[in-house]
Amino acid sequence: MFLVVLFFFCCTVPLSADELPYYVPSDNFAMDCSPSYSSEDFKSTSASEKKFNFSSVTRVYALDPHYRDVKPKDSACIFRKQFTYPFSVSIGPKFVRLYFKPITYSGLNLSKALFSVNIDRYRVLTTSESSYSKLPSDVSYFVREFCINTYSQILNVTFTPSSKISGAYAFFNKIEIVSMPSNLYIQENVPLPLIGQPSGYSMENSTALEMMYRLNIGGDLIPQPEDTGMFRLWTRDADYFASNEAGTSTIEAEVEIKSSLLAPTYAAPVQVYASARAVEDVSASKYSARWSFPVDFGFYYLVRLHFCEISRKIQKEGRRVFHVYINNQTAEDHADIFHWSHGVGIPISRDYVINFSRPGEGKKILSIAIASDNGSSAIHAGPILNGLEIFKLSDYFNNLAGNHPFGFGVRNLYLEYSEFKDYAEDHRVLIGAAHVLGWSVLAINFSLLFFTSLKF
Ligand SMILES: *[C@@H]1O[C@H](CO)[C@@H](O)[C@H](O)[C@H]1NC(C)=O
Numbered sequence: 001m002f003l004v005v006l007f008f009f010c011c012t013v014p015l016s017a018d019e020l021p022y023y024v025p026s027d028n029f030a031m032d033c034s035p036s037y038s039s040e041d042f043k044s045t046s047a048s049e050k051k052f053n054f055s056s057v058t059r060v061y062a063l064d065p066h067y068r069d070v071k072p073k074d075s076a077c078i079f080r081k082q083f084t085y086p087f088s089v090s091i092g093p094k095f096v097r098l099y100f101k102p103i104t105y106s107g108l109n110l111s112k113a114l115f116s117v118n119i120d121r122y123r124v125l126t127t128s129e130s131s132y133s134k135l136p137s138d139v140s141y142f143v144r145e146f147c148i149n150t151y152s153q154i155l156n157v158t159f160t161p162s163s164k165i166s167g168a169y170a171f172f173n174k175i176e177i178v179s180m181p182s183n184l185y186i187q188e189n190v191p192l193p194l195i196g197q198p199s200g201y202s203m204e205n206s207t208a209l210e211m212m213y214r215l216n217i218g219g220d221l222i223p224q225p226e227d228t229g230m231f232r233l234w235t236r237d238a239d240y241f242a243s244n245e246a247g248t249s250t251i252e253a254e255v256e257i258k259s260s261l262l263a264p265t266y267a268a269p270v271q272v273y274a275s276a277r278a279v280e281d282v283s284a285s286k287y288s289a290r291w292s293f294p295v296d297f298g299f300y301y302l303v304r305l306h307f308c309e310i311s312r313k314i315q316k317e318g319r320r321v322f323h324v325y326i327n328n329q330t331a332e333d334h335a336d337i338f339h340w341s342h343g344v345g346i347p348i349s350r351d352y353v354i355n356f357s358r359p360g361e362g363k364k365i366l367s368i369a370i371a372s373d374n375g376s377s378a379i380h381a382g383p384i385l386n387g388l389e390i391f392k393l394s395d396y397f398n399n400l401a402g403n404h405p406f407g408f409g410v411r412n413l414y415l416e417y418s419e420f421k422d423y424a425e426d427h428r429v430l431i432g433a434a435h436v437l438g439w440s441v442l443a444i445n446f447s448l449l450f451f452t453s454l455k456f
């Protein structure tokens with residue numbers, strides 16, 4: 001018999017007649033350590049409770065100077081010894097999102113927040129003292145998102161404080177688990193181009209992914225509720241955009257974005273495809289647009305580029321042909337979106353793998369560039385890119401943990417996230433108002449936390 005934590009969390013799923021989510025996740029819940037979830041939530045009256053020793057979990061409020069006068073806003077779940085949450089899930093691939101707010105919680109020194117996190121057999125995160133030294137201070141949350149295939153109906157999330165340091169503790173603020181369509185990212189035995197190598201690279205079902213970057217290029221932040229049902233956050237590209245040699249511009253769709261069999265409609269929200277960044281002047285070879293992304297050494301990375309021809313002027317193939325470079329190596333030498341998708345307004349994505357698995361210290365820069373064909377004439381339109389996603393692949397030892405557990409300090413990513421948090425409250429209110437007016441249906445399930453047991 002296993003003890004299972006079952007959990008239902010409020011999910012604002014904005015459903016309106018003409019705007020159904022593209023994907024309805026079978027598992028969709030969160031565990032939140034915020035004060036609005038009373039400590040009683042953690043002490044269920046279920047008979048199985050006794051076997052589950054919750055005395056090693058405490059919830060601690062933050063001493064955040066901004067909130068000194070008001071009720072504390074931040075609290076975390078704190079562990080002084082190893083603790084496993086066995087979540088009850090369906091079998092199949094899942095997003096697991098871990099939220100961390102590394103601030104001083106009352107009575108605790110952040111320098112002792114030294115711990116690792118495992119999800120099933122994957123080591124997904126390890127902190128060290130240096131993890132906290134260069135973090136932006138005005139952060140809402142650091143969110144780390146993992147994609148993991150589950151083969152059993154229990155998904156274990158384990159927090160392990162470092163045994164090397166006395167007084168070490170582990171913490172988190174929220175865990176979110178959302179199922180995803182199979183083969184969305186992890187596709188077994190589908191050889192992907194390996195950059196710089198003639199051979200391909202195939203993932204296995206047992207490969208776990210960590211989302212590093214997910215950008216709506218040339219467009220706005222897309223908050224979680226506006227994703228295609230999986231609550232993914234899409235950020236702006238401006239902070240990663242490295243060069244403006246050519247005068248690039250952001251462009252908006254002049255055509256309707258359609259669905260096709262080439263890409264499932266849930267692959268990315270329509271907003272991703274409806275805008276792009278374009279290189280305007282293609283009269284000289286050096287004109288290109290480049291984005292740079294810091295990543296950890298020692299891993300393979302999956303790069304997914306989202307393309308969609310959104311100009312009305314492109315009416316046949318061969319009109320917008322360009323190069324795509326990943327770390328200055330050719331990923332595409334004849335990218336022709338119209339040719340790939342057989343028309344305008346039809347989304348398509350292309351996956352590549354880059355090998356950064358050589359061990360090393362510090363960070364590495366993964367760059368992506370789109371460039372016009374050398375000497376291409378004025379009949380050609382300039383290169384465009386609509387969106388991209390970058391994932392770290394788990395290594396041979398099922399490890400995903402690198403030296404930057406809270407990301408790479410690209411400040412705006414997290415600021416944007418805090419903007420989103422405020423937006424999310426608004427969104428809920430707005431949807432609520434719409435609901436009253438009968439325009440849409442709002443489903444809010446406030447958290448019911450209880451423990452139950454499952455027989456096998
Ligand atoms: C639960 O944990 C506390 C503190 O870690 C320990 O003192 C206590 O003996 C444990 N109780 C059981 C029933 O294992």
Ligand SMILES: *[C@@H]1O[C@H](CO)[C@@H](O)[C@H](O)[C@H]1NC(C)=O
Pocket residue numbers: 109110111
């Ligand atoms: C936290 O620990 C660090 C290093 O051990 C120490 O320098 C610092 O003074 C401590 N801070 C507090 C508030 O105790």
Ligand SMILES: *[C@@H]1O[C@H](CO)[C@@H](O)[C@H](O)[C@H]1NC(C)=O
Pocket residue numbers: 084086120121152154155156
């Ligand atoms: C989850 O943890 C339980 C109890 O520790 C263990 O029996 C089970 O095998 C674990 N499941 C997975 C998928 O790791």
Ligand SMILES: *[C@@H]1O[C@H](CO)[C@@H](O)[C@H](O)[C@H]1NC(C)=O
Pocket residue numbers: 182183188205
């Ligand atoms: C891998 O996953 C796919 C899709 O979920 C499934 O069809 C396939 O059987 C799995 N392969 C193995 C070896 O488990």
Ligand SMILES: *[C@@H]1O[C@H](CO)[C@@H](O)[C@H](O)[C@H]1NC(C)=O
Pocket residue numbers: 327328367
């Ligand atoms: C790629 O080329 C750019 C511009 O020429 C250069 O700044 C950068 O260092 C190169 N990157 C790598 C990984 O070689």
Ligand SMILES: *[C@@H]1O[C@H](CO)[C@@H](O)[C@H](O)[C@H]1NC(C)=O
Pocket residue numbers: 197355356357358
């Ligand atoms: C990836 O790079 C590592 C280190 O440079 C090398 O040992 C390994 O063979 C490469 N993998 C492939 C598939 O080329």
Ligand SMILES: *[C@@H]1O[C@H](CO)[C@@H](O)[C@H](O)[C@H]1NC(C)=O
Pocket residue numbers: 285374375
């Ligand atoms: C691009 O074109 C210029 C001028 O026509 C030429 O000098 C240069 O060698 C070309 N570069 C490549 C990579 O073909």
